[in-house]
Amino acid sequence: MTDPVIETRGLSKRFGALEASRDVSLELRAGEIHAIIGPNGAGKSTLIGQICGGLQPDTGQVLLSGQDVTGWGVAARVRAGMARTFQVSALAMEDTVLQNALLGAFGASGWRLGFFRPALSHSDLRAHAMQALERVGLAEFAAHRTGILSHGQRRQLEIAIALTLAPKAFVMDEPMAGLGLEGAAQITTLLDGLRAEAPVLLVEHDMDAVFALADRISVLVYGQIIATGTVAEIRSDPQVRAAYLGDTA
Numbered sequence: 001m002t003d004p005v006i007e008t009r010g011l012s013k014r015f016g017a018l019e020a021s022r023d024v025s026l027e028l029r030a031g032e033i034h035a036i037i038g039p040n041g042a043g044k045s046t047l048i049g050q051i052c053g054g055l056q057p058d059t060g061q062v063l064l065s066g067q068d069v070t071g072w073g074v075a076a077r078v079r080a081g082m083a084r085t086f087q088v089s090a091l092a093m094e095d096t097v098l099q100n101a102l103l104g105a106f107g108a109s110g111w112r113l114g115f116f117r118p119a120l121s122h123s124d125l126r127a128h129a130m131q132a133l134e135r136v137g138l139a140e141f142a143a144h145r146t147g148i149l150s151h152g153q154r155r156q157l158e159i160a161i162a163l164t165l166a167p168k169a170f171v172m173d174e175p176m177a178g179l180g181l182e183g184a185a186q187i188t189t190l191l192d193g194l195r196a197e198a199p200v201l202l203v204e205h206d207m208d209a210v211f212a213l214a215d216r217i218s219v220l221v222y223g224q225i226i227a228t229g230t231v232a233e234i235r236s237d238p239q240v241r242a243a244y245l246g247d248t249a
């Protein structure tokens, strides 16, 4: 069997007396959307932080395509193919939609930031960035200021930026947060097609989206994975229903 695209082995992280991650081992496999769900404070963000490199685990490892990246910083992991989209928007609102998308394409090309301005007219990078905007349905807004985009469209743009990195894996922290029904439905459709490009590790509170999208779900409670399985397995797991899902299953 091929290596998982992302793998964590026995991750543990303490904040004082609090064990925010307890021996967390999980795999993100090629072609899948793997959702991580759990109550507030269960340790989802702490886990994502360790996977993406913002937080160092006390013990355990993070592997990307079989390579141990535990000691690597965020930027090195992004360059190696781990594309994270954030809960909080980090877009340059005064720049155009295309300029924001170009920043990703530009990073993916391995060029240094000082070359950014010339890169704006570089036809290959522009084409690559435009392709990503088309993919997420934002091509018609390319020349518009990013600040005029709706909340949902900003999420689409963040996904376009991640796409321009041609990642090995997407790591998404609550992409549905703050979106209305229509926005959430749009992002759900987008993510549904995204797994063909690269697998998605998805932290999400919106259970409709999780149940619609996930190939597998891991349930985190008090820093520990209490179950991993398909949607049907997780929905019918008595331990999961008691700890988290309750009536929503």
Ligand SMILES: Nc1ncnc2c1ncn2[C@@H]1O[C@H](COP(=O)(O)OP(=O)(O)OP(=O)(O)O)[C@@H](O)[C@H]1O
Pocket (backbone or CB within 6 Å): 015, 018, 020, 038, 039, 040, 041, 042, 043, 044, 045, 046, 047
């Ligand atoms: N830097 C920190 N210092 C101390 N405690 C922290 C720190 N970061 C997180 N925690 C604690 O660790 C636990 C896990 O928090 P975390 O944010 O990872 O949970 P979460 O599942 O992402 O929650 P939510 O769904 O509300 O985003 C919480 O009890 C939180 O208060």
